[in-house]
Every structure is written in structure tokens, then in C-alpha cells.
Amino acid sequence: MPITPTEKIWMNGELVDWDAAQIHILTHSLHYGMGVFEGVRAYESADGPAVFRLTEHMERLHNSARIMMMDLPYTVDELVQATKDVVRASGLPSCYIRPIAYYGYGEMGLNTLPCTVDVAIACWPWGAYLGEDAASKGVRMKISSWTRHDHNTMPPASKTTGNYVNSSLAKVEALKAGYDEAIMLSPQGFVSECTGENIFVSRNGVLITPPIAAGALEGITQDSVMTIARDHGFETRFDYLTRSDLYVCDEMFVCGTAAEVSAVNSVDDRPIPCPGPMTSVIAAEYAKAVRGEVDKYKDWLEHVD
Ligand SMILES: Cc1ncc(COP(=O)(O)O)c(C=O)c1O
Numbered sequence: 001m002p003i004t005p006t007e008k009i010w011m012n013g014e015l016v017d018w019d020a021a022q023i024h025i026l027t028h029s030l031h032y033g034m035g036v037f038e039g040v041r042a043y044e045s046a047d048g049p050a051v052f053r054l055t056e057h058m059e060r061l062h063n064s065a066r067i068m069m070m071d072l073p074y075t076v077d078e079l080v081q082a083t084k085d086v087v088r089a090s091g092l093p094s095c096y097i098r099p100i101a102y103y104g105y106g107e108m109g110l111n112t113l114p115c116t117v118d119v120a121i122a123c124w125p126w127g128a129y130l131g132e133d134a135a136s137k138g139v140r141m142k143i144s145s146w147t148r149h150d151h152n153t154m155p156p157a158s159k160t161t162g163n164y165v166n167s168s169l170a171k172v173e174a175l176k177a178g179y180d181e182a183i184m185l186s187p188q189g190f191v192s193e194c195t196g197e198n199i200f201v202s203r204n205g206v207l208i209t210p211p212i213a214a215g216a217l218e219g220i221t222q223d224s225v226m227t228i229a230r231d232h233g234f235e236t237r238f239d240y241l242t243r244s245d246l247y248v249c250d251e252m253f254v255c256g257t258a259a260e261v262s263a264v265n266s267v268d269d270r271p272i273p274c275p276g277p278m279t280s281v282i283a284a285e286y287a288k289a290v291r292g293e294v295d296k297y298k299d300w301l302e303h304v305d
Contacts, residue, residue, distance in 0.1 A: 006090040010121040028103035033162025035102035036064035044093040045292035050301035067158035096126035129258035135283040138265030138274035139180035144170035148184040148192040148215040156215045167195035186215040191241040197256035198222040201249035211238040221255040251276020
């Protein structure tokens with residue numbers, strides 16, 4: 001989906017004009033793929049634009065940086081404030097937000113220790129990532145021929161830019177084969193996650209999602225979904241899944257900030273009942289929660305004004 005420019009981008013403490021937010025061609029992270037980033041959404045609420053679980057996203061950005069031994073020059077609170085500033089400057093009622101920290105211009109070579117760390121936050125309008133009817137009609141999944149990184153190769157717990165080469169290879173492979181999204185397996189053959197979403201399946205009434213040890217990112221939507229599910233009396237747990245567990249599941253959905261809650265209608269051409277009853281309840285409740293329409297989840301919203 002093409003990017004729609006907005007007014008300003010926050011770069012290293014300043015709000016700069018969209019077209020002026022530029023970097024040098026010798027920027028370190030462009031060459032070696034070591035930057036850390038987040039994907040966040042602001043939603044229209046009765047009290048103006050509100051960013052969903054913004055502090056948790058900035059905490060995860062800090063954790064990603066810690067794993068990479070990258071010293072972020074801004075605290076979580078400063079990044080929260082900067083995000084609010086850039087969303088406010090955009091004048092948008094809702095938007096997608098992309099914070100990124102990267103090694104800047106000035107050093108080359110694989111030793112990152114002398115590099116400067118630059119930080120930017122941009123926002124722009126972005127609709128449903130897997131399609132407007134993904135929650136109702138569901139998406140077609142393909143198990144990728146590409147394997148998710150091993151923890152000792154590229155730590156999947158860190159949302160590092162270079163990790164997403166693996167995701168892009170899988171995504172393009174799935175799209176070219178006529179599917180909507182890819183499912184990644186870990187080097188040990190367990191289900192890990194999708195290219196940019198966590199996976200949930202229901203088997204015998206229990207909602208199961210793969211653990212971090214299987215190569216999944218610690219998803220903020222995953223956490224929200226588990227809370228919503230439990231509050232509706234659904235049993236949930238982290239557990240290892242094989243591809244066969246997916247083929248015979250009772251229902252399945254994927255979730256992430258960009259994709260929100262999207263139902264799955266088939267995996268490798270094996271149909272899955274869609275949308276399943278738990279999927280429908282959770283997708284509807286999540287859609288209300290992010291807009292501040294559910295009292296008990298109002299703390300998840302961080303208002304811009
Ligand atoms: C690989 C991967 N898994 C899962 C997710 C879902 O995480 P979240 O719900 O925090 O957006 C994302 C999105 O950031 C992702 O890129």
C-alpha cells in the first residue's frame with residue numbers, strides 16, 4: 001500500500017517536514033540491517049486520537065535495542081511524548097506509527113560500538129494490513145519453505161530490521177503462490193508465527209499460541225487477545241504447535257498491530273472453519289477495545305491531547 005505523506009516526522013528530538021526527513025547513503029544500518037523498530041497504531045476515540053499500548057511498544061523497542069547492545073539516547077517516556085507530538089502534528093484521527101532507531105552516518109564496518117544511534121518516528125494513514133474483510137472472510141495461509149531464525153542466529157525476540165529479510169522472503173513466496181500470508185516454522189519444525197503476526201489456534205476449546213521459545217515475537221496484540229479471551233471465559237495457553245495441529249484445528253486467527261485480528265480460512269489448502277466463534281468474539285471486542293469503547297480496557301489507550 002503506497003505511503004500517504006503527513007506533515008512532520010520526529011527525528012532526533014525535532015519535528016521536521018516530511019520531505020526533509022532524509023538520511024545519508026552511508027548510513028550504517030542501511031548497509032548491515034541493524035536497526036530496531038516498532039509498529040504502533042493510533043485510533044479515533046471519543047476523546048480524540050489515542051495510541052494503543054504506546055508505553056509497552058516503547059518498552060519493547062528498548063528491549064530490542066538491549067538485545068542488540070544498542071544504547072537508545074531517549075527514555076521510554078521521551079519516546080512516548082515524541083510519538084504523541086508527531087501524531088498530533090499529523091492532524092490525523094487515526095494512523096499507523098513507525099518508530100525506528102538505527103546506526104547513523106559516520107562509521108563503517110561491523111563494529112557497531114562507535115556508531116551514533118539516531119531515532120525517528122513517522123506516522124501515516126494505513127488501513128487493514130491483510131484486507132478489510134480479513135476478520136470475516138479470513139485469509140489463506142501457506143507454510144513457508146523459509147525457516148524462522150534460530151535464537152542463536154538472529155534473535156527473533158528483538159524487532160530488528162534485518163530480521164525482516166526472512167519475513168519478506170516468506171511473504172513474497174506466499175503471495176506469488178496465491179496465498180495471503182506465510183506461516184514460519186522454527187528450525188526444530190514447530191510453528192513460530194507469521195511474517196508480521198502471532199498465531200492462535202483453537203483445539204478442543206482451548207486457544208493455543210506458540211511461545212517465544214518457538215521463535216515468536218512477544219506480541220502486544222497477542223497479550224491483548226489473551227486478556228480479552230480470558231475475560232470471555234476462554235481457556236488460553238502458550239504451547240508448541242506442529243503443522244498438523246494447524247491442519248486439524250477448530251479455528252484459527254492471526255493478530256498483530258498492523259493486521260489486528262484476522263481470521264484464517266485455510267492452511268496449505270486444508271480448509272478451516274471460518275470465522276470461528278471465538279475468533280468472531282475476540283475480533284469484535286478487540287476492535288472496540290482499541291477505540292476506547294470497552295471500559296475495562298481503557299487503560300490501554302494513551303491519548304494524544
Ligand atoms: C514478526 C512479528 N510477529 C508478531 C507481531 C505482532 O506484534 P504486535 O502485536 O506487538 O504488533 C509482529 C508485529 O510487530 C511481528 O513483526
